[in-house]
Amino acid sequence: MVRAIETEWSSAAPRVRSKFMDQPSNRILGEFSRSGSARDKDFRDEDPLETREWIESVDSVIQHKGVRRGSALLREVFNHARSLGVRPLTVLNTSCRNTIGADEQPSYPGDLELEARITALVRWNALAMVVRANKDSTELGGHLASYASAADLFEVGFNHFFRGRTTTSGASDADLVFLQPHAGPGVYARAFLEGRLTEENLAHFRRETAGKGLSSYPHPWSLPEFWQFPTGSMGLGVITAIYQGRFMRYLEDRGLIRTTGRRVWGFYGDGEMDEPESTGALSLAAREGLDNLTFVINCNLQRLDGPVRGNGSIIRDLEATFSGAGWNVIKLMWGSEWDPLFKRDHDGLLRNRLDVLVDGELQRLGARDGKFNREYVFGQSAELAAMVAGMSDTELEALSRGGHDPVKIYAAFDAAVRHKGAPTVVLALTRKGFGLGRTADSRMGTHQQKKLEPEALLDFRDRFQLPLTYEQASCAEFLRPDVNSPEMRYLLHRRDTLGGFLPSRSAIGPALAAPTSRSFGAFSFRQEEREMSTTIAFVRMLQNLMKDRSLGARVVPIVADEARTFGMQSLFRQSGIYSHCGQLYEPEDSSDFLFYNESKTGQILQEGISEAGALSSWIAAGTSYSHHNFPTIPFYTFYSIFGFQRVGDLIWAAADSRARGFLVGGTAGRTSLSGEGLQHQDGSSHLAASAVPNCRAWDPCFAYELAVILEDGLKAMMERHEDVFYYITAMNENYVHPAMPADAGEGILRGMYRIRSGCETRDSSVARVQLLGAGTILREALAAAELLEKDWDIVADVWSVTSFTELRRAGLETERWNRLHVAEPSRLSWVEQCLMPTQGPVVAASDYVRAVPDLIRTWVPRRFVTLGTDGFGRSDRRAELRRFFEVDALAIAFAAVCVLVQEETLPRTVAMRFQEKYGYSLPALAPWEDRRTPVASARHEGIEEPEEIEQPTRDASGRVVHAAATQAATQMDKA
DSSP, rough: HHHHHHHHHHOOOOHHHHHHTTSSGOOOOOOGGGTTTGGGGGOOSSOOOHHHHHHHHHHHHHHHHHHHHHHHHHHHHHHHHHHOOOOOOOOOOOOOOSOOOOGOOOOOSSSSHHHHHHHHHHHHHHHHHHHHHHHHOOTSOOOOOHHHHHHHHHHHHHTTTOOOSTTTTTTOOOEEEEEOOGGHHHHHHHHHHTTTSSSSHHHTTEEEEEEEBBBOOOOTTTSSSTTTTOOSSSTTHHHHHHHHHHHHHHHHHSSSOOOOOOOOEEETTTGGGGGGHHHHHHHHHTTOOOEEEHHHHHHHBBBBSSSSSSOOOOHHHHHHHHHTOOOEEEEOOOOGGGGGHHHOOSSHHHHHHHHOOHHHHHHHHHHSSSSHHHHHHHHHHHHHHHHTTTTTTTHHOOOOGGOOOOOHHHHHHHHHHHSSSSSSEEEEETTTTTTTTTTTTTOOOGGGGOOHHHHHHHHHHHHHTTOOOOOHHHTTTOOOOOOTTTHHHHHHHHHHHHHOSSSSOEEEEEEOOOOOOOHHOGGGGGGOSSOOOOOHHHHHHHHHHTOOOOGGGGEEEEEEEEEETTTTTTTHHHOOOEEETTSOOOOOOTSSSTTTEEEEEEEEOOOOHHHHHHHHHHHHHHHHHHHSSSSOOOEEEGGGSSHHHHHHHHHHHHTTTTTOOEEEEEESTTSSSSOOTTTOSSSSSHHTTTSSSEEEEOOOHHHHHHHHHHHHHHIIIIOOOOOEEEEEEEEOOOOOOOOOOOHHHHHHHHTTEEEEEOOOOOTTTOOOEEEEEEEEHHHHHHHHHHHHHHHHEEEEEEESSSOOOHHHHHHHHHHHHHHHHSSSSOOOHHHHHHHSSSSSEEHHHESSSTTTTTGGGGGGGSSSEEOOOOOOOOOOOOHHHHHTTSHHHHHOOOOOOOOHHTTTTHHHHHHHHHHHHHHHOOSSSSTTTTTTHHHHHHHHTOOOOOOOOOOEOTTTTSSSSHHHHHHHHHHHOOO
C-alpha cells in the first residue's frame, strides 16, 4: 500500500491517474499532480492494477467518511512508511485548483445582488477619489489597480467576518484587521457609504495638511480613530500581525483578558511577500498554533514593474512556503463559472493545462479577450476545444478568478475561521486592475495608473450598472444612495450585526495611576558604596515595578536572547518565560536557584535571536491600550546597536502606531561596551532617535536620573495618555552612583542640569569653562573639571545632559514660538536658560557621534566645541577606547584648554605645557579615518605618530589621577 500511494503521489502513472480524476480521492491524491515532476523519472508503476485497487480503496474511505478522514488515513500511512525507512514524497505544492470543491461550499448567507451593488458603489467612489485627486494635481498620486483586485475580498470580510469594535461592557471585542496599503481608497470609500467620512474628506484624499484630508495609506498617526495599523512599509504588516495574534494568546494565557473568538486578519499583496519580514516569522505562528490568525494574500500576479513570478507561479511558491512553515493553506483560484468545466474534465486535461501556465501567461490572459483565451487555453487539443464549444467568447471572458467570486471567497474564509490548531492563509488569485477596462486590467503598467479618460469612466459605470448620468460619470462625482435605500440598509445592518464599524481605533484607553520613582527606585536616590551599572539599576527597578500591586501584572518584559547579558536572569524564576505549552522538559539548570523557567503564565517574552520579532511583540504590547482596552507597559531591552540601526523601520511603524512603552538600549555607547568591537558598539542610536517625533530619548549616567525618567514616562503614558515612547540607553560599566542633588528633578526631565559648580571667584581674569557630559562620559567630564581646577586654575562647571534630543525639541519649540510672537518678549530655550548666566566656552562630550551634541548648537550662547565617537567601533578596554575616540578626561580637558587659548583667555603656552605635563598629543589620523588607505598615508606623510599615552586611573574618591601629572607634581614639590 505504501508503494502504491507513493507511486500515485509521485505522478508516475498519469494514465491511471487520469482515469480517476473524477473520483473523490482526487480531493487528496490528485492535488499533487505538479509536485512529483522532478521524481517522475525515478519511479515506474510496475503494477498499475494494484495501484488502481488502492486508489479505489481511498475513494471508498472518502465517500463514506469524508475528506478529513482520508487525510488522516494517509498521514498515518506516511508516518508508518517513514518508520520502515521508506521516504514518501514531501508534498508542498498541489494542483492549480480550489482547495474547497464546489460540493463542499457552504450556502452563501448574504444577498448576492445587494452586495454586488454595494461593492460597485465602493469601487466607484474609490476610483473617483484617485481620479479627482490627480485631476487637480499630478503631484498627489494614488493607486487604482490594487483595490480593484481586492474589492470582493474586502467586501466579503466586511459583510460577514470582521467583528466590530466593542461590547456593551466596554471591553474590546473587535477583530484586528491589517489592510493592504495600496487598497486604502476602497476602505475610505466604504467608510463614506457608512457615513463615517464626508464627501469633503474624500475630496481631500492625500491632502492632509489642512486637517480635512485622508492619508495615502493606513496611518494611525494621521487618523488615530480610524486606522488600526500602519501597513504602508511593505512586509512590516505581516510580521506585526503575527505577533499581535501571539500577544492576544499571551494576554489570555496569563488570565489578564479574554480574547477567545477574536481574530487577526492580514490582507497583503503577493509582491509584498518577497520581503524578509513577510516570511521570517511564519514558523512562529505555526509553532504557537495561532488559529486566531488568518492571512489573505491577494495574488494579482503583479508588482509595480511587472510580474511577481513571470516565469513561475507565486501561488505555488507561497503554498510551499506556508505549508513548509506549518500553516493551513487554502487556495482560491477559480470562480464559480469554472465549476461546470471542471465537472466535465473527466480526464484531467483542463487541470493539466492550467497547471502548466506560468504567471506571465495568466497575466496576459487577464489582459486579453475571450477569443484569445479560447485559443490560448482551450486550443491546445480537440478535447479542450470541445469542452467550451458551446460557450461564446463573451462567456469565456467572464470566467472569473476565485478572488472575484464572493461565493468562493466566503467558502474560503469560512473554512479559515473554522480551522483549529494552526494559522490559515488564503491564496486568492485575482486580476490587478479588475474592472478598470482594457487599458488597465492586468496591464503591465496598471500599478502606476492614476487617471481614467471619460470613456473609461463611462465604461466602468456601465459594467457595474451604476446610477450615474453622463456628466456625473465624466466628472467622477461621488455616489452615496439615500440612507433608506436597500443598499444602505443592508450595509449598515451587516456591520451592526457584526458589532460595529471597522477599521476603528480607540485613541485613549483607560487611565492608570503610575507608581512613583521612590516606590520602585528608592535605592537610587541615596549613594550606595557598591558599584553597579545603569543596566543593573534598571533591572532592579524593573523587578520592583513587576511587584507593584496595581501595575505589576501589566508590565511586559521583552528580550531578544540577551537577558543574561543584561543581568535579567533573576526574572526567569521570579516571573517565568511565557510559553503557550508550558515547559515540556526539565531544564538542565533545574537544580539552580535561577533556573530557566518556561510557563504558560510566564510574564517575560523571550523572542530568541530576532530583533524584528521582539520589536513586533513590543508594538503589540505598546498598542494594547487601544486594541484591547487593556494598557500594558512593555520594556524591550536589547543591544542598543541592534535597535534603531537594525529595525529602524519597525520603530517608525511603532511611532505611527502610537505605541506606548520603553525601549531600553543595553550595553550602550561606543566605549562603554568595550571588547565587542565594530558591529556591536553603538555610536548613533540617539541621532536616529532624534528624528522620530514621538520618541523621547534619554542617556542617563546615574541611577537616580534613570528613576526620575522612568516615573515621568509611566505618568506620560498611563496617566496623561500621551502617545509617546521612551528610548533609554543603559551602560554595562560599573561605578558608584551618587545621591540625587537637590532640585535636579526639573533639569533631568528638561534635558540638562548642573551637577558640579566650579570654585567661586570674583577675579574676572580667571578662566572658566562649561563642560557638558552625557551618559557614562559625564564621569569623564567630572574628572576633567577636577583636573582643570587642580592643575590649571581653570574653573569648570559640569552639566549632566540626560537628553540632547529633548533639549533640541524644546529649542525648536521656543524658536518657533518667538517667530509667531514677534511683538512679545522672546522666550529662552532651556539650553539658553542654563548657559546664559554662566561664563566661558562650552565643551560637550558624549559616547555617540558628535552630531548628537551638535543637536543643540543653535541655542548655545557662546563658543561650542563637541567631542564624540565618530568612526567605526574598535575592540579594546574602555580607557583605550576613550583615548582613541578622544572623549576621555584628558581629551575633554585639553579641548577646554585649546578653546580658551583660541579665545585668547589663556596664552598658547598653556596648551603646550598641558601636553608636556601629561605626555598628551593627538594622533595624526582622526578616529574616523581609515588608517590603511594610501590616501590617508599620503595625507599625513612625514607626521610622526605619538607615543602611547598613559591612561588615567582614579583614586578612592573617583577623581582622575594621572601618573605623569603625579610625577610632575612631586618634582615641583621637591623643587
